[in-house]
Amino acid sequence: MSNIPVELKYAKSHEWARHNDDGTVTVGISDNAQDQLGDMVYVELPEAGQTVTAAEACAVVESVKAASDVYTPVSGEVVEVNEALSDAPEKVNQDAYGDGWLFRVQPSDASELDALMNGDAYAEFLAAEAH
């Protein structure tokens, strides 16, 4: 059973979103996603200052098996990216919800978060996908 923190929001494309106290949204990929992809070898991140639109591909996580697009769950401006991943992409495997975060967005419309799943819904979604 993969780790699904209940306080986060999840997209069907397996990204998680954390609404921070300062209004920004931190984005990463779920523990289930990192487990499916396998050992990360490279992470291609957006650039700070870049404008992104919800459900648009704006990062790539590359494992030994595949290179997959990461879709931003919210629209807005990228305010920070996790530079540490360029030297240590394995952080995504080791700590998907912590040190393995990908980028942070200043959302233009925070209500887009409401369209995402909560932890329980994502757990059900994963269970359904497995069948």
Added chain:
Amino acid sequence: MPFIPHTEADVKDMLTAIGAAGIENLFDEIPAGLRIGNLHGVPDGLNEQEISHLMLERAERDGRPLCFLGAGAYDHHVPAAVWEITTRGEFYSAYTPYQAEASQGTLQLIYEYQTMMTGLTGLDVSNASLYDGASGLAEAVLMAIRGNRKSKSHRVLLPTTVHPHYRKTARTIVKNQGVELVELPYDPRGGNTLAAALKSWEGQDVAALVIQQPNFFGVLEEVDELTDWAHARGALVIGVANPTAMALLRPPGQWGTDGADIAIGEGQPLGVPLMAGGPYFGFMCCKQELVRQMPGRIVGRTIDRDGRAGFTLTLQAREQHIRRSKATSNICTNQGLLVTAATIYLSLLGAEGLKRVAQACHEQTRRLVAALTENECVEPVFDRPYFHETPLRLKVPVEGVVRALHAHNLLPGYLLGKEYPELGDALLVCATELRTDADIALYADHLNRVVAAQTRAGCPVQPKMA
């Protein structure tokens, strides 16, 4: 590893295992309306005797003309050992096998090819090759746009001194991908791209600049100045290089302060005969930081779990069998057989041998130009240094001269008027190390007679100033 397809018994066993009556049944799900049935214009197969007869007849029609034609493909000496070894059963396949790691010898050969090409281009990494130089340019343009994160534009500057066929091929491949290819004029005196031609792009967003060295005219470009100009403005540099010339000239990786970012070119001069236009192969090298944007296969050296050295395909996650439509390219492959020949060619010649070939080409071309321009109706078009070809202008209609020389079993050069009408009666002539002094004298002799016959009383214009 044998490259022998399935026997009839294999096919029967496989069909039985999956319960299919015949191979045709495997395509049942394709509706009849979508099937072509038979291919119009494709004749029935011929047996070996018939095809040999046909091919010999066609080959004889070409004759064995004395070749002073270059313009992108070059008539070099290919040591007999090159194709003797290349066509051995162990190597004789056009492709990297699908179960690549089972063919360690093939992978080792490609790895050695990549190592040689990085040495030749002065760059960090090489792929396992591409179709040809022209498609290599298209791939490099797309790669530069993906790789240049500073540039938001899809604009690439493409001097008209780049091979016209490469420009056409690149345009065909990238035009529907929102890429803007901007052609830059050349200096009518020098035949090179002037930094002044770049002035109007000062302050504009440009993703990359293409530089061919030597350029299509054989002329040497001011690569350092052009490379530094591009880098100072956030543009990447794509070097289109002749592999033989790189043995003498500074390679793309050493152009300007930081070197070109990507180098591509036609690999044919490295052990591949002219073969009526192909197949040839393209090479592509780049800086380490662009490796994930590089299309095609890359072979890496690694160790297995027991610590033994071995070879493997690497960075495959970028490729189409994994990334589908998001792959770095969906129209490339390597040219395994020709790369095999090139690797053997380079091994036999070595760095010193390749340099001697390049020197001999340059020397013979200088002699050719000296011999032909003794005729007062023939003069060089440009005044800048060249490598192993350069345009000459005739003061008589050039098409007639070329036709007459063809009749003497001589390929006198490439007619530039079609692609560069402003150059008038210009002929791009080339001599490789294969053209002897006697060949050059023969060409000059025939040319003098043909020109004299065309002008009767000699050159219709004033004699050259001393």
